[in-house]
Amino acid sequence: MSWENSLPLLIFLSSFAPGLVIFVLDEEQHTLRTVLNLFGAVAKLAMVGAMIVGLLEDKVYETRLPLLPGVDLVLRADPLSMLFITLSASLWMVTTLYAIGYLEHAPNRSRFFGFFSLCVSSTMGIALAGNPLTFLIFYEMLTICTYPLVVHRGTPQAMLGGRVYLIYTLTGGAVLLLAVVGLFVLAGPVEFTDGGALDAVAAGNADALRWLFLLFIGGLGVKAALVPLHGWLPRAMVAPAPVSALLHAVAVVKAGAFGIVRVIYDLYGVNLAHDLGVLDPLLIVACITVIVGSLFALNQDDLKKRLAYSTVSQVSYIIIGVATFGLLGSIGGLLHLVYQGIMKITLFFCAGNFAETLGIHKVSEMDGVGRRMPLTMAAFTIGAFGMIGAPPTVGFISKWFLGVGSLAAESGWVLAVLLTSSALNAAYFLPILHRGWFKPQQGEWPEEHSYGRLETHWMLLFPPAITGVLVILLGVFANMPTGLLQWVEILILREYRL
């Protein structure tokens, strides 16, 4: 196996192997665990960087192992997988730092970081999967590895959240399995291909393909939290903050959304999906999800729950983008895949900081928190403005493309949905900002910890600061050469076979 062809496997192993080692480490081997974590994260990031450079030089990175008759385990780098993998590798790095600070004195750290690493490995596998079976394998592996993280605290609420999570995701996985096997029976061993892989079997099988599409979306929609399959997400909020951050930004929810992108662009092909007429129903579901998620978010007093419903809404922006037939909308959707991750992880880091430092879990307890923790509150503000879609944050860029795209596709009502959603986003984020910055503090903080000169532990403060700055920087320099926007444009042109 040449160097290029083992690189995708190595990227997977760079968190999988440390994860396995971490399991057998003693609780007190703090340094070794941290070194392993960070070494894995840095090595992965370096390899992803090398891969991006290589892809620009038209190199091929593909690991292929025989798995089942006719179907291999394929890990392959393509522009779309790079989008997802760069996002998760970078955010994993930041989240690892955050998690080390967050769980400093909590029990069962070896177990936590072990599953944390396996979780990220699964995400890498999902990103690099070159065919539906490989995707399914890592998708299910992600389900399994996330459960111990969700129930990490071991409290009755955590167990309940974990149970609901498993019921939803395992059922979704079973539906996805049926879709994958059904497709295998219908079309043989197809692999993800730019522009779609099913043209050869499309003739005469339109109805079968529509049913399979329904199964695919039904299976993937659970993790992508499409309404009405979103019920697990707010309950999974019992997980520790770094887990919520990862779940919402790069791992579980994003895996579902990424899977839908894969199915539409690289399995069916956007043109075929459009011809089959399956995009419009999906667009409607996504629009409903955007609105319903925001409406639910309005009434949540629990900060993390509010953020969770916000995720339900925001992830469906991605789906709106890919379900809108047209270049601009598609670009907006893929941009949001990345941008939503950075914004949401910032918000969750901040929520975690409020909870860890001051014991604040509810929006109603946040009065005057901006004075006590100005940096965290600033990062939260940036994230919130990003979610609303205000310039110059990244949220504006993706919403701009989505809006223009919906006009270009002559579905102006989608624009109305987007504007309504922005208004709703403002309605549930601005009161938080108002409380934090402008209201005076009411009495003592529920449970205050002191961390010396800084407002909180530096390992908790740096991650949201970094991602918060990124939300602005990536927005201001969106169109820089070889930047994300150009990458996505090239990618979309290939998907539309233009």
Place this chain on the structure above:
Amino acid sequence: MFFDAAFWLPLAIMAPLTTALLLFLLPRRSGLLTVIGAAATIATVFLATLLVIQNGAARHTLGGWGAPLGIDLTADGLTVLMLALTAIVGAAITLYAHGYFTHPVHDATARTRYANFWPLWFFLWAALNALFLSGDVFNLYVTLELVSFAAVALTALAGKPAVLAAAMRYLLVGLLGSLFYLMGVVFLYGGFGVLDIAALGAVVTATPALAAAAALITVGLAMKTALFPLHFWLPPAHANATAPVSALLSALVIKGSFYILLRVWLGVLYPLGETIAPYLLMALGAAALLWGSLQAIRQTRLKLLVAYSTVAQIGYLFLLMPLLLAERNNLVALAGVVCFMLAHATAKASAFLSAGAIQLATGDDRLASLRGLMQIMPAPVAAFAMAGVSLVALPPSGGFVAKWFMLDATLASGYWVVALVIVAGGLMAAVYIMRVLAPLFRQVETVEARRVEHVPLSMNLSAFGLAVLAILLSFTGVYVLEILAIGAPWVTEAGL
């Protein structure tokens, strides 16, 4: 001679049989004898396996007397897969039993009784190998009886009153099942005048004699395989036996009788493939899967839960019967069934072994008392969890490969209801596995206060090793398919 698989076939029976006899005669040397005996058995089995894979199916005529008079040993792809499975799972259980039966929690009388495990287990190993190697329906009967007797004696080893009752019931069911099978063989011999499977396969036609034989053989073997609704004897026997024996019974003994059923249907009874019989077996399989899973979900004791899981999973073996028989070269369906046997044997053995380790250490196997054990006994818990992944058939695991083949075969032939049953079975398995795993994550305040017995490394190692194997089986689908095609009389040309 040494490079001929046929040379090694009788040795694969003789090695464990000799060991069993020596263990009877020299019980004091059991430590050394078991190691040598297991090593010799494994070596012969693997030589035979490799040579069959390399050179094709093999046949050994004992004493030079060929069929129809003498005894023939035959080995094709299916045979060597079962032999190898028995060797691997058997080796792990042997290792485990060394730690388990000599553990200080057992009192002196119990340990004296447990000493009988060794000769009985090697006798069972010999009988299983003989069963897999038998090429005619009468020899299959003999080996079936031998397996049953060894299994019943092993069950009774636990010595508790509950287990003696269960073992007695097991014995009666076993005898009745064998009797049915034997009557079926009589019909075959009366109708067609031969007993060799290959010879029978060449002359059978759909006559009333064949139908009678099919009914008797199927009922007898379904009883022994504990197919719903004939499963009533299994849960008490499997749950009350000692842990290594539970693992042997669930992983290997059940597979022995199913193996005969598969062989006889594919090789002899296939003219009845278009009748209602295979559909009936499929329906019972579906019922077993759903009923067994429901019962497993309702259990409050760990080993009973695992035992009912076996009742459920036996259902998978029968679900594809119509597919196997309608097109006799449906290699994908056959691969599904065989991969399932491999995956189930490794995962279920691991589940019973880790459950046994937990029970030994805590003196308790109620699900409620599993709380917080994850911190105290991580190795058995991790083993059980990985075995659980395979039992639920989530990827990556051997169970998933089996499920993939089964779904592929059923959907390709339009049996989408069966596909739904398969998927539902997986989800129900997830529920009962999580009933075990979820309490383990519960935070308990009194971790330090909880005293557990030390579990020897050998027990943890074997339970964990089998669980890892159950996961690694996910990469074997291609090879299983290739090996199955070796010498398979029902494969006209590689059925893909």
